[in-house]
Amino acid sequence: xxxxxxxxxxxxxxxxxxxxxxxxxxxxxxxxxxxxxxxxxxxxxxxxxxxxxxxxxxxxxxxxxxxxxxxxxxxxxxxxxxxxxxxxxxxxxxxxxxxxxxxxxxxxxxxxxxxxxxxxxxxxxxxxxxxxxxxxxxxxxxxxxxxxxxxxxxxxxxxxxxxxxxxxxxxxxxxxxxxxxxxxxxxxxxxxxxxxxxxxxxxxxxxxxxxxxxxxxxxxxxxxxxxxxxxxxxxxxxxxx
Numbered sequence: 086x087x088x089x090x091x092x093x094x095x096x097x098x099x100x101x102x103x104x105x106x107x108x109x110x111x112x113x114x115x116x117x118x119x120x121x122x123x124x125x126x127x128x129x130x131x132x133x134x135x136x137x138x139x140x141x142x143x144x145x146x147x148x149x150x151x152x153x154x155x156x157x158x159x160x161x162x163x164x165x166x167x168x169x170x171x172x173x174x175x176x177x178x179x180x181x182x183x184x185x186x187x188x189x190x191x192x193x194x195x196x197x198x199x200x201x202x203x204x205x206x207x208x209x210x211x212x213x214x215x216x217x218x219x220x221x222x223x224x225x226x227x228x229x230x231x232x233x234x235x236x237x238x239x240x241x242x243x244x245x246x247x248x249x250x251x252x253x254x255x256x257x258x259x260x261x262x263x264x265x266x267x268x269x270x271x272x273x274x275x276x277x278x279x280x281x282x283x284x285x286x287x288x289x290x291x292x293x294x295x296x297x298x299x300x301x302x303x304x305x306x307x308x309x310x311x312x313x314x315x316x317x318x319x320x321x322x323x324x325x326x
Contacts (some may be wrong), residue, residue, distance in 0.1 A: 089113045090311050093156030093186075095122045095147050097139070097163045099246040100278040106300040109282065110320055112313040118154045122147045131246050133169050140166035140174065146186055158310055159186050162192040162298045165215055166276045169222045169244040172229040190302040193277050193299045198230045200302035200308065200323050206271035212238040212262035213275040214249040223275060227272040238263035248280040257281050261288040261296065274298045285321040295322040
């Protein structure tokens with residue numbers, strides 16, 4: 086009999102796209118179980134300070150709650166909360182969750198790194214709905230992880246927490262095309278509340294290069310850790326590996 090796997094997910098309390106994305110890409114015999122986390126102010130722009138506060142917030146209560154489902158793995162579902170702190174912080178957070186829960190753990194930012202490594206990318210185009218300061222911190226994070234960012238695309242204006250999740254697929258495709266560069270081996274689309282998963286096929290068809298998104302990369306990390314893979318198609322070259 087095939088084993089069933091339960092994945093616990095810590096998700097920002099305003100996020101509305103991570104849950105459906107993971108559902109669309111869900112591997113067979115795998116279920117996702119969510120608990121919401123805070124640490125940032127709904128009424129403030131999610132800038133570098135807000136996301137650093139979130140990354141540093143106490144998640145002990147959330148881990149106690151998610152432990153109730155006895156997960157086989159835990160995902161930390163906010164990319165910018167650890168991008169803004171750097172690679173060492175990101176690795177410490179994943180290690181802390183793993184130690185407390187006794188199961189594998191990965192952050193969204195850490196999953197992006199694993200995904201880029203899987204497609205052998207060295208130079209990347211970067212796109213996100215973040216403010217400029219977070220984009221710069223993201224580039225520094227990826228540089229620490231061994232990747233050179235050759236182009237950055239950002240949205241016009243400053244988006245609040247809900248507006249980031251409300252960008253249309255068409256807007257996301259355009260953002261990815263702006264992020265492309267002749268030297269880029271892959272396009273990174275960061276943010277777990279960005280509807281980038283829905284745009285992967287269209288972007289890869291246009292650019293002829295892999296697209297790595299936060300939510301798709303976390304599913305890939307689940308596959309690497311537990312040996313389960315999605316049966317759905319249309320979510321990028323990363324899954325073709």
